[in-house]
Amino acid sequence: MAAGGAPTNMQKEQMFGLAEKEMEYRVDLFNRLTQTCFAKCIEKRHKEAELNMGENSCIDRCVSKYWQVTNLVGQLLGNQPKM
Numbered sequence: 573m574a575a576g577g578a579p580t581n582m583q584k585e586q587m588f589g590l591a592e593k594e595m596e597y598r599v600d601l602f603n604r605l606t607q608t609c610f611a612k613c614i615e616k617r618h619k620e621a622e623l624n625m626g627e628n629s630c631i632d633r634c635v636s637k638y639w640q641v642t643n644l645v646g647q648l649l650g651n652q653p654k655m
Contacts, residue, residue, distance in 0.1 A: 601642065605635060605638045605639075608634070608638065609630075609631050609634035609635055609638065612630065612634055613627050613630035613631045613634055614627055614631075615627070
């Protein structure tokens with residue numbers, strides 16, 4: 573940071589760039605989760621406007637497992653030695 577504790581314009585741009593990358597990552601993660609669980613849990617021929625109990629249960633389990641795996645992979649990658 574610059575003198576006085578205020579970030580410089582370059583630091584602000586870097587922070588904005590990092591926030592933008594984080595948002596892109598989260599949107600991509602959400603889209604992949606949605607596509608994966610939809611393909612796995614929702615019948616190809618929609619019979620009703622609402623999800624049935626089996627579809628709801630499947631989606632709950634799918635999303636839970638997806639987040640667990642994503643968190644585990646993130647932890648493993650975070651523990652990798654720096655090269």
